[in-house]
Amino acid sequence: MSPDYQLYFSRLCQGLYKQREFWQANAFREPNLSWQAENQALSTALLSLDEEGLAQLENDVASLAKYLSPYISDLDELLSIAGYIETCPAKLPELANEMRFFPSHIPGRKWQQIRYFHQAAPAKAERLVDWCCGKGHLGRFLALTESCQVLGLEWDQSLVDAGNELANSLTAGELSIVPCDVLDAAAGEWLAAGDHIFALHACGDLHRRMLQLAGQQQLAAVSFAPCCYQKISADQHSFLSSAAEKTELALRRQDLHTIVQETVTAPKAVQNKRILLQQWRLGFDALQRDIRGIDAYFSTPSLPQSSLQLGFEGFCRLLADKRQLLLPAEVDWKHYQALGLKRFNDARRLDLARLVFRRSLELAVVLDQLLYLQDNGFAVELLQFCPKHLSPRNLLINAWRD
Numbered sequence: 001m002s003p004d005y006q007l008y009f010s011r012l013c014q015g016l017y018k019q020r021e022f023w024q025a026n027a028f029r030e031p032n033l034s035w036q037a038e039n040q041a042l043s044t045a046l047l048s049l050d051e052e053g054l055a056q057l058e059n060d061v062a063s064l065a066k067y068l069s070p071y072i073s074d075l076d077e078l079l080s081i082a083g084y085i086e087t088c089p090a091k092l093p094e095l096a097n098e099m100r101f102f103p104s105h106i107p108g109r110k111w112q113q114i115r116y117f118h119q120a121a122p123a124k125a126e127r128l129v130d131w132c133c134g135k136g137h138l139g140r141f142l143a144l145t146e147s148c149q150v151l152g153l154e155w156d157q158s159l160v161d162a163g164n165e166l167a168n169s170l171t172a173g174e175l176s177i178v179p180c181d182v183l184d185a186a187a188g189e190w191l192a193a194g195d196h197i198f199a200l201h202a203c204g205d206l207h208r209r210m211l212q213l214a215g216q217q218q219l220a221a222v223s224f225a226p227c228c229y230q231k232i233s234a235d236q237h238s239f240l241s242s243a244a245e246k247t248e249l250a251l252r253r254q255d256l257h258t259i260v261q262e263t264v265t266a267p268k269a270v271q272n273k274r275i276l277l278q279q280w281r282l283g284f285d286a287l288q289r290d291i292r293g294i295d296a297y298f299s300t301p302s303l304p305q306s307s308l309q310l311g312f313e314g315f316c317r318l319l320a321d322k323r324q325l326l327l328p329a330e331v332d333w334k335h336y337q338a339l340g341l342k343r344f345n346d347a348r349r350l351d352l353a354r355l356v357f358r359r360s361l362e363l364a365v366v367l368d369q370l371l372y373l374q375d376n377g378f379a380v381e382l383l384q385f386c387p388k389h390l391s392p393r394n395l396l397i398n399a400w401r402d
């Protein structure tokens with residue numbers, strides 16, 4: 001029996017709408033979150049987490065869900081929907097002997113993603129299109145394995161040239177990459193009725209554009225793994241499917257950003273610098289609230305890690321200068337630096353109540369896209385195409401005309 005995607009979507013919308021106070025509140029922007037007053041037990045529990053407990057919850061989604069479920073009603077039910085999404089086989093088929101040199105130009109994790117993507121998305125047309133293809137690694141692999149014609153669309157001329165150069169070595173199939181801005185009104189002219197579009201990790205507006213064209217043109221199929229949902233020109237997310245017409249759920253661009261927020265896995269030295277930057281920004285935030293006499297977030301441009309050389313005072317002076325904020329002659333810099341550190345430690349803990357909703361928010365966005373394709377006459381399926389350690393953006397929609 002095929003999964004009831006519409007039911008999953010409506011449950012997600014209801015659950016997320018009900019619990020919106022938790023995922024809309026960003027502890028790195030606001031020192032006091034609206035949910036804290038009514039959820040004091042949760043607030044106290046999070047704020048008293050020691051470093052070890054905090055690190056474990058930050059790095060393990062299942063532990064985080066278990067920890068938070070006694071405090072947030074219906075959380076278990078909401079999170080259980082992710083468990084209904086089919087997972088592709090963890091093992092890849094053996095690679096044919098003649099293919100052993102194929103991945104030499106492809107970064108390791110990208111190569112694995114391509115292989116999993118290919119395993120999960122069977123080609124359903126004579127001509128395939130690699131949407132926002134970069135150097136066309138996916139397209140080249142498809143051309144070779146399917147012995148077919150592939151068109152790559154990419155706007156960066158240097159990637160187009162490098163990709164076409166690599167495609168010259170193909171011993172079967174054909175890949176031709178053309179320079180094309182897929183957001184341009186004329187982009188649809190590159191597509192032909194009966195094409196199957198593949199899009200691996202095309203960001204926000206880029207995959208939304210593909211969906212729009214899929215709704216307008218007689219394509220045979222689309223297979224895509226969305227990423228960077230927040231990369232959209234609009235401030236507000238717009239749902240696409242008819243099922244979404246009934247929902248009260250509304251997502252801002254910053255909520256889309258929440259979806260892709262991962263625990264940082266950079267080297268320790270880089271991580272420490274990032275942490276210090278965040279602490280100083282929060283120290284500046286405390287200072288600006290006092291100076292302006294307005295207890296509200298004040299957006300400031302991001303500064304590079306090299307700005308740490310300025311020291312906390314110099315860093316704050318630079319930010320104040322950038323936002324034309326006049327600083328008083330006397331500032332207790334030590335006080336604000338200490339406040340920044342305290343706010344950072346609290347924010348990391350309180351933010352867990354937002355981060356636990358990441359996958360649910362992602363599924364709401366992706367299921368709406370799937371239902372939109374269904375509205376437009378496609379048969380659809382949603383899969384997790386690769387293990388999370390290869391890419392956290394591992395959801396894949398296959399849509400085809402029966």
Ligand SMILES: C[S@@+](CC[C@H](N)C(=O)[O-])C[C@H]1O[C@@H](n2cnc3c(N)ncnc32)[C@H](O)[C@@H]1O
Nearest residue numbers: 132133134154155156180181182183200201202
């Ligand atoms: C995240 S990369 C994915 C590349 C490739 N699909 C992969 O998985 O390796 C997104 C690609 O989209 C391209 N791109 C960005 N904006 C574009 C646009 N408006 N039209 C066409 N390509 C675009 C970028 O240059 C980049 O190669």
